[in-house]
Amino acid sequence: MNQKELLIVSITVFLTIVAWIFADLYHVANTNKVVVQDRRYLKEINILIDKKLLDTLQTKK
Amino acid sequence: MIDKSTILKKITQSKDVKDYTYAILFLLISSFFAFAVIKPVVTIAVSLDKEAKDLRVVNAVFEKNITHMVDLQNKMQEIRPQLFLVDTAIPEDPQIQILIKDIRSIALQEGIIITNIDVVELEKKETSSLKKDIKQTTPEYHKPITMTISLATDFNSAVSLTKQLLNQRRLKIIRKINIDKKIEKTGDNYLNINLEIEGYYL
Numbered sequence: 001m002n003q004k005e006l007l008i009v010s011i012t013v014f015l016t017i018v019a020w021i022f023a024d025l026y027h028v029a030n031t032n033k034v035v036v037q038d039r040r041y042l043k044e045i046n047i048l049i050d051k052k053l054l055d056t057l058q059t060k061k
Numbered sequence: 062m063i064d065k066s067t068i069l070k071k072i073t074q075s076k077d078v079k080d081y082t083y084a085i086l087f088l089l090i091s092s093f094f095a096f097a098v099i100k101p102v103v104t105i106a107v108s109l110d111k112e113a114k115d116l117r118v119v120n121a122v123f124e125k126n127i128t129h130m131v132d133l134q135n136k137m138q139e140i141r142p143q144l145f146l147v148d149t150a151i152p153e154d155p156q157i158q159i160l161i162k163d164i165r166s167i168a169l170q171e172g173i174i175i176t177n178i179d180v181v182e183l184e185k186k187e188t189s190s191l192k193k194d195i196k197q198t199t200p201e202y203h204k205p206i207t208m209t210i211s212l213a214t215d216f217n218s219a220v221s222l223t224k225q226l227l228n229q230r231r232l233k234i235i236r237k238i239n240i241d242k243k244i245e246k247t248g249d250n251y252l253n254i255n256l257e258i259e260g261y262y263l
Contacts, residue, residue, distance in 0.1 A: 003085070007085050010084070014095075017096050017100075021096075021103065033112035041123070049140060051140065057146040058146060060228055061228060
């Protein structure tokens with residue numbers, strides 16, 4: 001193996017490692033890190049209490 | 062035997078060889094450092110940053126939910142005296158006897174003869190795994206009780222009965238009304254009305 005071939009191999013190794021690092025970073029940046037026991041807790045609670053409905057029920061027998 | 066010093070001399074003397082050697086060594090050492098030192102450090106930094114961002118989002122949702130819950134608790138305190146109305150409208154159990162009693166009392170008031178009451182058997186909804194899955198994702202807030210009632214009455218009483226039925230606190234819907242005109246041999250006219258009523262429970 002002459003010097004030129006060794007240089008090409010070195011460049012390939014270097015580029016592979018750089019690509020590996022970027023791929024790993026992308027993976028880490030897109031993986032959910034926070035583990036919540038129940039995913040339902042992550043939803044916003046949207047409960048509305050309609051007082052008019054209770055008043056309507058009050059008028060019924 | 063080749064003398065090592067002569068080989069080293071040859072290498073150091075040629076400029077091309079020198080450049081190639083420096084470049085190769087630089088790339089290999091850089092690769093090693095990038096893999097062994099830079100990658101773990103940057104990965105940890107990005108991972109922690111991502112975790113911090115996720116936690117901030119989760120924290121914001123939790124804070125919003127807690128505020129909302131406190132608000133709901135206050136509202137619940139306000140409506141506590143009226144909560145029995147909700148229990149009456151949609152009870153936890155089917156309470157079919159109360160449902161029938163309500164209908165009977167109206168019929169009695171209006172002088173309507175109830176000829177038949179059929180309660181459709183309460184179905185168990187979890188028949189297939191697919192339905193089970195759907196149930197888990199979309200919770201059912203109320204379950205229906207279907208009953209069919211046959212009445213013998215005149216038109217005005219029937220209208221009054223339906224109005225009063227819908228004016229009761231117990232939540233119910235009239236799904237179907239079937240009206241037949243009957244003429245007795247004695248010459249009396251009356252309507253034979255079939256109602257399909259749906260009540261609800263939790």
